[in-house]
Amino acid sequence: MRQKIVAGNWKMNKTLVEAQSLTSEIANMAEDEAPGDVQIILAPPYPFLYAVQNLVPELGTIQFAAQNCHQEESGAYTGEVSAQMIKSLGAAYVILGHSERREQAAETNELLAAKVNIALDNNLKVIFCCGESLDIREADKQNEFVTNQLTESLFHLDEEAFKQIIIAYEPIWAIGTGKTASSDQAQDMHAEIRKHIAGKYGETIANSTSILYGGSCKPSNAEELFSQKDVDGGLIGGASLKSRDFMDIIKSF
Numbered sequence: 545m546r547q548k549i550v551a552g553n554w555k556m557n558k559t560l561v562e563a564q565s566l567t568s569e570i571a572n573m574a575e576d577e578a579p580g581d582v583q584i585i586l587a588p589p590y591p592f593l594y595a596v597q598n599l600v601p602e603l604g605t606i607q608f609a610a611q612n613c614h615q616e617e618s619g620a621y622t623g624e625v626s627a628q629m630i631k632s633l634g635a636a637y638v639i640l641g642h643s644e645r646r647e648q649a650a651e652t653n654e655l656l657a658a659k660v661n662i663a664l665d666n667n668l669k670v671i672f673c674c675g676e677s678l679d680i681r682e683a684d685k686q687n688e689f690v691t692n693q694l695t696e697s698l699f700h701l702d703e704e705a706f707k708q709i710i711i712a713y714e715p716i717w718a719i720g721t722g723k724t725a726s727s728d729q730a731q732d733m734h735a736e737i738r739k740h741i742a743g744k745y746g747e748t749i750a751n752s753t754s755i756l757y758g759g760s761c762k763p764s765n766a767e768e769l770f771s772q773k774d775v776d777g778g779l780i781g782g783a784s785l786k787s788r789d790f791m792d793i794i795k796s797f
């Protein structure tokens with residue numbers, strides 16, 4: 545019923561040649577091995593987006609995402625990349641609100657609401673990241689923290705616009721640390737997120753929204769995470785940089 549998705553966020557890794565090799569390997573493996581009902585998304589760094597897409601025989605099973613976009617349409621923003629540019633390269637998705645950008649580039653919920661708007665205006669689907677720090681989890685405030693991130697950045701959208709959103713729950717304490725959320729912790733938060741979406745947009749939209757888990761997801765734990773009722777796939781960092789690991793995660797459904 546819901547789209548299953550496994551997305552690879554390459555972050556700031558790889559050279560052009562390495563990015564091309566990784567893409568070709570994934571495309572070749574996907575042809576033979578990937579389950580037909582899983583949408584694979586690759587999010588290479590901006591400079592490689594165009595080149596690597598040409599290595600995928602037919603965009604479909606594999607689609608591409610940018611890792612960020614600027615909140616303005618165009619203008620004097622040296623070094624920035626617009627949603628329109630990303631769309632013009634052929635990408636279908638953009639990741640917004642990753643915790644690394646929230647922390648390192650001081651992205652607020654309000655700024656992210658503007659980025660979501662410009663992305664949707666340019667017909668990009670949004671993979672919207674949310675997730676709490678260890679402090680917040682230890683204070684048992686994770687549910688209100690995460691649902692507030694969604695309310696402040698997404699809940700101004702009308703129903704049609706919201707249907708273009710994919711949620712990625714990435715607890716900050718699990719990203720790149722080797723500490724995965726337990727499947728129960730992931731399921732509990734995903735159910736909470738779905739309930740929060742249902743409260744705003746109704747059960748039908750909530751039940752058709754894909755909610756991905758991210759944070760030290762790897763071949764050894766993907767199957768258990770993906771078997772949870774409200775976990776519809778993963779947003780993978782480190783393990784998406786190796787074609788075999790990434791494909792094994794895709795095959796974990």
Ligand SMILES: O=C(CO)COP(=O)(O)O
Nearest residue numbers: 553719720759760781782
């Ligand atoms: O941040 C992530 C994906 O966006 C997760 O990263 P890791 O899989 O390396 O923990």
